[in-house]
Amino acid sequence: MSQKKAMLIDVTLCVGCNACQGACKEENQLPPSDEKYLSLTAFTALSKYNDLYIRRMCQHCDVPTCVSVCPVGALTKMEAGPVAYDGEKCIGCRYCLQACPFHVPKYEWSSTQPRIQKCKFCASRLAQGRPPACAEACPTGATKFGDRDGLLAEAAGRISAEPTKFVPRIYGRDDVGGTSMLYISPVPFEQLGFDARLGKTPLPMLTMSALSKVPNVLSVGGVMLGGIWWITNRRSEVQAFEATEKKNRPSRHEDNP
Amino acid sequence: MSFPGLPRMTGWRPIATILILAGAVAATARFAFGLGATTNLSDAFPWGLWIGFDFLGIGLAASGFTIVAAVNLFHAKEYEPIVRPAILTAFIGYLLVVLVLIIDLGRPDHFWHPMVMWNPKSVMCEISWCLMLYTTVLSLEFAPIILEKFNIHAPIKWIHAISLPLMIFGVLLSTLHQSSFGSLYLIVPNRLHALWYTPLLPVLFFVSCIASGISMVILESLILSRGGRDYLPTPLRANLAKIIAVTLAVYTVVRLQDLLARGALRELTTLTYYSLAFYAELLIGFVIPFALLLVERIRTSRRGLYAASLMVVVGFAFNRMNTAITGLEQYPTQTYFPSLIEVFIMLGITAVGFSAFSFIVKHFPIFEGAAVAPGLHHTAVAAQANPGFLSPDGGDLEPS
Structure with a gap:
């Protein structure tokens, strides 16, 4: 059974209140201010397309x-x-x-x-069994935290329940091999x-196709x-030997006529 | 001590001094204030001029492995006189690139991390290792030149003992990282413009570095022969030119065929920012010099060969800069142009390279006589001097 966690973001439910960003900033002790784009001080941000809001963040x-x-x-x-980052190694x-x-x-x-x-x-x-700050703060349920498998089933259910409301696609299910952030729109x-x-x-598969040839290049090439x-x-060596042979033979003839 | 092979460049010394000083000031600023304040790099454009310089430096230093392979592995002994200059060029080139890479790192103090922290899935990790190992190989290939001068012979013997595996290892490492610089961009199919993004990037990078590396050797020999003595006979240089022409032809065919196969040829039917950059690169660096080098009179003429080789090098620079910069720009909304500090650091380091080259040429036997390259030349010489060991009984030959 998969313990993989995910978040389901239902674009139809988002009202653009930006509570997610506020909670995120509080959790990460970032300066509180409304930001429209991802930045050093905004790990999540809402961008607006006509009447719809889209949450951006690491997928x-x-x-x-x-x-x-x-x-x-x-x-x-x-x-x-x-996806964790260790600044001490970087x-x-x-x-x-x-x-x-x-x-x-x-x-x-x-x-x-x-x-x-x-x-x-x-x-x-997550390690303490609590949901991410943004999911906890979302007042409308537009961001929902849970097991990835469960959320995928739920997303599919929401789409099939109201096929006119959604485009038939869960973004993040298989995009670039699947992500933890799942969107329906x-x-x-x-x-x-x-x-x-x-x-x-x-x-990464694109790179592997080249990197996987390294052992071959080394062994076959070597x-x-x-x-x-x-x-x-x-x-x-043979040429050098033959050259000396030629030089030596006549001289021997001269020595022993 | 005067050296007849040196280029006559009046005013070179003051210019180099100024460039190096300006570069040192710029580098100090970069370390004191960080990358943001001193470069035009940004989240949207995290790699810029310096990465382009690295590509260029490594590509132009490719002569190090091609000439070593030709002379010591394929026994094209007539090119022996250019082995040392080629190794010197490569050694200096690699040291400079490593220096620029360290300056480019956000955390230069962590530069040693790739030695102990590995990620075998990362092209960057492979490149770091290849650079470290190949620079070591080059230093071992270069060391005998220095040691000879000071009459220290014991280490030279050790190096000679391992020279065959060392050279083979060096050629393999070069093959790997020359192509891996292209592989770096395999992972950005959505960002790099279709005229440059192709799964064949590593292959194209490798093929083009052979042409540019040999062109650099020709240029060097032509510039240095202005001093009077020509250490590379014209027919040999013309032969090298033939190899370049073949390489350019292979490259051009593969490149165009790949564009055709990916349906990217139509990008070339209109004149855009990108197609112009592409035409500049392909015409200057590949098509025109190929056409020129087909003509025997140009291959045997100094001026003609100089022009053709220079075009290859310039076109090569275009190609690498286009891959590293132009192809990633979102013209006209998101473009990149290096800051003065980026430029000065690059120029300063280039000046260091040229100065180091002329200093070493002046004080060490790089161009003199039968240059004994680190390698199997010794055994070949020994075999000629004493061929008796070739016949099992040896009795056939009398000692002279």
């Missing part, structure tokens, strides 16, 4: 791109779902910023000891600023180069 992917690209393993995927290469398909990590550019900042999926609260997700080109394959050296070296 806590099942096969996270950031975790795969981090050279030192500063980013890790926890069993319960959160070397600041910023590959995660470059690679994240959702443009989530934000960098402390003004610091001389910068770290990235992003939603933590309230990992410490009354309009196509492209109209809500979601990237429609991401596909279902986890992005043997091949060694072989080439052996052949060419042998050839020049």
Whole structure:
């Protein structure tokens, strides 16, 4: 049985009260102010499309791109779902910023000891069996916390109960291999600023297709180069030998006529 | 001590001094105030000019492994005289790139973390390891030149003893990380423009670095021969030019075929910010020099070869900068242009490289005579001097 946690965000229920951001800021001790975009001080933010509000935050992917690209393993995927970050390991290469398909990590550019900042999926609260601060604060149930399998079933149920109200898609179910944040919406997700080109394959697979060839390059390449050296070296040895032979033979004839 | 092979560059010294000082000031500012205050990097554009410089430096230093492989593994011994300059170029190039990488890191004090904290799924981790290991290989290949000068022979013997596996390892590491710089971008199919994003990025990066690396060797030899002595005969240089032409042709065919297969060729039918950048790169760096190098008179003419090689290098720079910067820009809403501090740090470090090169050339035997590269040359020489060991009884040959 899967213990993987998730959040279901029902776009039709969100009224744009921004309580989620307020609770998030309190939980993470960030300066309280309304912010429209993800930033160092806003790990979640609401963006408005016509009458609809969309919550942005780290999607806590099942096969996270950031975790795969981090050279030192500063980013890790926890069993319960959160993608955790260890600033003590981070070397600041910023590959995660470059690679994240959702443009989530934000960098402390003004610091001389910068770290990235992003939603933590309230990992410490999850460990205590409590829901994330934002889900707890949501007054309308637009953000609901629970087991991922259960929430997927619930989302499917809501869509089939009111097929005219929702587009038949749960965003995050298989997008980039599945995420911990699941969305259902009354309009196509492209109209809500979601990237429609991401596909279902986890992005780290694209890298693996190249990286998996490394052992082959090393072993086959090593043997091949060694072989080439052996052949060419042998050839020049033989040439050198034949050259000396030619030089020596006539001189011997002269010595013994 | 005067050296006849040095380029005559009047005013080089004051310019280099100014660039290095300006770079040092810029670097101090970067460490004192952080990346945000001193660069134009941002969350939307986390990699910029410095990463482009790294690509460039590594690509142009590719001569280190191609020439070593050609001479010591494939026994193209006639190119022996350029082994040392190629190794020196590569060694300096790699040291500079490592330096820029460390400056580029948000936490330069954590630069050693990849040595102890691994993530085998990360291309960046693989590149870090390749860079560390290959720089070590280069330092071992380079060390005999320094040690010889000071008459320290014991370590040279040890290095010679392991030279074959060392060189093979070096060539393999180069193959890996030259292509891995392309693999870095495999994970951003949604961000990198279709003219540059392709699953073939690692292959294309590898093929193009061979052309640019050899072009650098040709340029070096041409510039240095202005001093009077030419250490690379014209026919040999023309042969290298042939190899470049073949590489350019392979690259161009693969690149265009890939664009066709992915349906990205139509991006080229209109003149846009991106298609112009692409045309600049492909025409200057690949198509025109390929056409030029087909002509024998150009391959054997210094001026013609100089122009063609320079075009390859410039086009290569375009290609890497386009992949690292242009292709990731969202023109015209989100673009990136480096800050002065970024530029000065890059120029300063480049000046350090050129100065180090001319200093080492001046004081160490890089271009002199039968350069004995670290490697199997010794055994080959030994075999020629004493071929008796080739025949089992040896009685056939009389000692002279």
